[in-house]
Amino acid sequence: MPSCPPGCKPIDAGPPHAATVVARTQESPTIFTLQLRLDDAAAQAGYRFAPGQFNMLYLFGVGEVPISIMSDPDAREGIGHTIRAVGRVTRGLAALQPGDKLGLRGPFGRGWPLQEMGGRDVVLVTGGLGCAPAVSVIHYVLRRRERFGKLVVIQGVKHADDLIWREQYDRWAKLPDTQVLVAADEGAALWPWHVGRVTELFDLAQFNPARAVAMMCGPEGMMRVTAEQLLARRLPESSLYLSMERNMQCAVGRCGHCQFGGAFVCRDGPVFNWGDVKALLPHRGF
Ligand SMILES: Cc1cc2nc3c(=O)[nH]c(=O)nc-3n(C[C@H](O)[C@H](O)[C@H](O)COP(=O)(O)OP(=O)(O)OC[C@H]3O[C@@H](n4cnc5c(N)ncnc54)[C@H](O)[C@@H]3O)c2cc1C
Ligand code: FES
DSSP, X not given: OOOSOTTOOOSOSSSOEEEXXXXXXXXXXXXXXXXXXXXXXXXXXXXXXXXXXXXXXXXXXXXXXXXXXXXXXXOOSOEEEEEEOOSHHHHHXXXXXXXXXXXXXXXXXXXXXXXXXXXXXXXXXXXXXXXXXXXXXXXXXXXXXXXXXXXXXXXXXXXXXXXXXXXXXXXXHTSTTXXXXXXXXXXXXXXXXXXXXXXXXXXXXXXXXXXXXXXXXXXXXHHHHHHHHHHHTTOOGGGEEEEOOOOOSSSSSSSOTTEETTEEHHHHOBEEEHXXXXXXXXXXXX
């Protein structure tokens, strides 16, 4: 499975490189986006990533966490990360402001096999902040629109207030051959989309199962149900991909923290084919 575009390679697996916050956006009460720039101008100019890859962000004196890269892989202005503040490191990252420094290693892992998806309908199914690693796929496809079939973006959130990037969803929904379907388990006043489970949207999705490829990111339970439903709609197992999350330390397959059966999520993932991981997913502890 290919992971990197030509020229893409991790900066290295050694110490983090200094980076500066160039912009910060508060997306929701707990979610924020940091646009980063490597302080070394040559490293920034040479930085390339593939949709689905992640960086290790190091908050000095606190710790390091894996975060997906959500920016446009063809744009060079900054390296974008959308983060939910859940614990020690991510809460500390939330306090950073433009001009503040942090460390960055990456990009790491295998992204979505987009180079093998030419001519196919692309179906993205994301739950919660799973939309972060999917956004770079949307940018990638929109820049190469003629190479792909339909683009179907299906996003689920727990509560209507959790939906970030509303304007982007509205904008994408107006594009030709692009369908955007959003669901919230719990709606709110003036919520224009579906109220219910994200999987209830599949009957509305317009794609050809024989030539579609589906990419899923979000909670594992949601991805399992999504896979079952897409397989029932005759999408072959080989056309189903998911992005996995595990605790990480080294990010280069050396420490074993992210072991998942015979694979390391940092090195062999985070994107896997459904067939390669489906047997382990239902077991707690893997
Ligand atoms: C490949 C990969 C890509 C990722 N991409 C992103 C991303 O784009 N954006 C993002 O926000 N996160 C992302 N994560 C998850 C992120 O790495 C973790 O949220 C982070 O490591 C938490 O570190 P912490 O020190 O802030 O929390 P900790 O102090 O380690 O945890 C504090 C508490 O939060 C809980 N917790 C930890 N992680 C999560 C989580 N993901 N969701 C809910 N509760 C959690 C823990 O169980 C614990 O109770 C990604 C993870 C992986 C493996
Ligand atoms: S994080 Fe060390 S092996 Fe994956």
